[in-house]
Amino acid sequence: QQQVKQSPQSLIVQKGGISIINCAYENTAFDYFPWYQQFPGKGPALLIAIRPDVSEKKEGRFTISFNKSAKQFSLHIMDSQPGDSATYFCAADTGGFKTIFGAGTRLFVKA
Amino acid sequence: DTGVSQDPRHKITKRGQNVTFRCDPISEHNRLYWYRQTLGQGPEFLTYFQNEAQLEKSRLLSDRFSAERPKGSFSTLEIQRTEQGDSAMYLCASSPQGAGELFFGEGSRLTVL
Numbered sequence: 001q002q003q004v005k006q007s008p009q010s011l012i013v014q015k016g017g018i019s020i021i022n023c024a025y026e027n028t029a030f031d032y033f034p035w036y037q038q039f040p041g042k043g044p045a046l047l048i049a050i051r052p053d054v055s056e057k058k059e060g061r062f063t064i065s066f067n068k069s070a071k072q073f074s075l076h077i078m079d080s081q082p083g084d085s086a087t088y089f090c091a092a093d094t095g096g097f098k099t100i101f102g103a104g105t106r107l108f109v110k111a
Numbered sequence: 112d113t114g115v116s117q118d119p120r121h122k123i124t125k126r127g128q129n130v131t132f133r134c135d136p137i138s139e140h141n142r143l144y145w146y147r148q149t150l151g152q153g154p155e156f157l158t159y160f161q162n163e164a165q166l167e168k169s170r171l172l173s174d175r176f177s178a179e180r181p182k183g184s185f186s187t188l189e190i191q192r193t194e195q196g197d198s199a200m201y202l203c204a205s206s207p208q209g210a211g212e213l214f215f216g217e218g219s220r221l222t223v224l
Binding site for chain 1: 146155156166167211212213215216217218
């Protein structure tokens with residue numbers, strides 16, 4: 001049962017451009033929305049996360065925008081760099097008991 | 112390094128054999144999770160421990176799968192009578208009580224021939 005839908009599946013962006021990945025969720029009980037970054041051969045690592053009481057969170061070049069009424073959230077990567085090339089997963093959980101992941105977006109940043 | 116460690120990193124086995132994976136979480140974390148990841152997909156939740164208690168188990172976890180966390184420290188995931196459909200990356204993660212962030216290991220890749 002997929003409770004977090006992520007798009008696009010893959011994304012190619014020019015160096016310096018903006019990468020945008022979108023996610024939608026169904027369960028209104030979710031109260032924590034993290035984004036994970038995964039490089040080949042590695043486990044996912046937390047990139048940035050947001051709780052539903054705020055509409056935006058920014059950390060360096062990474063920003064999460066959150067729309068509670070639409071049950072959607074997105075990751076924006078500003079000034080994308082080749083080193084950002086990785087797979088990105090949005091996720092959601094309730095109270096840290098079970099995190100549900102989206103299917104992932106493979107990002108390639110062209111130099 | 113005090114991150115989450117998993118062993119073995121790679122396992123190739125024949126259909127019908129049993130396999131066991133081990134996970135050593137970050138020492139002060141009392142929550143431990145097992146996820147399965149197949150190519151091109153996000154991690155799928157399998158099971159979750161708080162200390163030594165297994166609090167939730169996914170419907171994905173058939174009777175052939177069993178996980179333990181004796182004494183609330185390391186954990187093992189055993190798959191009995193492996194099938195080709197079990198081929199995947201098995202990820203372990205840990206977290207401290209009350210935190211949302213999961214700290215993942217590098218995974219154990221299983222190939223069933």
